[in-house]
Amino acid sequence: MNKRTKRNFTLIELLVVMLLMGVLMTLMLPAFKRMITGDQVQQLSSNLKLGLEQAQSHAITSRRYVALILPNPQMGKNKDQWLGGYRMAYVDRKRSDMKTDETTGKPIFDRTPKWIFKGWVPDTTWKAPVAGAKLLLIVKGDDPSAYDQFKEGESLDITIPAKISAIEMSPLLKINDYIPEADSTNKSDVDHAAIIFSPYGGIIGAPGQSDDYHNLRLAIVECLENGDNLIFPSRDTQGKPTNYLVLEVNRFTGRTKYHQPK
Known part of the structure; x- marks a missing residue:
């Protein structure tokens, strides 16, 4: 083999190696990005x-x-602390209030428990949120979206709000006489504020609504803020986020588990 042939062969080998490296990088890039x-x-x-x-254990x-x-x-x-921060608090259950029926003038009892x-x-202390990810949605465990099956790279199969002001946390319970840390005297009632654990370890359902005692599922999504808008860096062609995890809290045991893409 003359020098010229040998040089050409070496160049071919180099090109093959570069090609293989390019293929490997292409295959590895999604995993690296994730x-x-x-x-x-x-x-x-x-x-x-x-x-x-920790909240369940302390309860x-x-x-x-x-x-x-x-x-x-x-x-x-x-x-x-919105959309990712949290802190533990004690709450007491108040069973009912007596009210007056506006039509009959007779006393009636509001049987909806208050917290x-x-x-x-x-x-x-407050656990701070994490930049680049947010808790965007909490749904009841029997929601049709279910979250029971995932495929890696596919989007979260539920409508995620595109604006912070539209984020829905209705399964969270209302807390009465809430006192923010910065205000030691001004009490107020706050809606959609908490997951409550009982002394037996399970979670409390929506007050007065027996059909609302379900597991809870928390969707944590990669996203960024732009004013009131949310931006999903990893998304499908329809704009739905593909980088997420879901936590499920069992209503009876209070135990929390991951649902992850497979």
């Missing part, structure tokens, strides 16, 4: 899972109702 962009989703999911587990050991306060636009308070804020769990 590894980088998924950190925030995994971190926030881990934070929330830990918070839920059992203290023999008290413990609420995991999850600030969001519907709650209206603690804006710096009264009794103070923060000692030695706890």
Whole structure:
């Protein structure tokens, strides 16, 4: 083999190696991208899972109702903690209030239980949200979307709000006489504010509505803020996010588990 032939052969080998490297990089790029962009989703999911587990454990050991306060636009308070921050608080159950029927003038009882804020769990502070990921949705476990089956790279099969102001957290419970940390005297009632664990470890359903005792599922999504708008860096052709995790809280046991893409 002369020098020219040998040189050509070496160039061919080099081109083949470069081609193979290009193919490998193409195959590895999605996984690498998920590894980088998924950190925030995994971190926030881990934070929330830990918070839920701590709230359940403290409810059992203290023999008290413990609420995991999850600030969001519907709650209206603690804006710096919206969509990912949390803190544990004690709450008490108030069974009913007596009211007067406007038509008959007779006394009636409102049998809907109320949850009264009794103070923060000692030695706890706010757990801050995670930049680049948000808790965007909480649904009841029997929702048709189910979240029971995932395929990697496919979008979250449910409508996700595109604006922060439109985010829906209706399965969260209302807290009465809530006192934000920055205001030690001004009490207020806050809607859609908390997941409450009983002293037996399970979660409390919607007050007065027996059909609302379900598992809860929390969707944590990779997203960025632009004013009131949400931007999903990883999304499908319809704009739905593809980088997410879902946590499920069992209504009876209070245990939390991951639903992850497979």
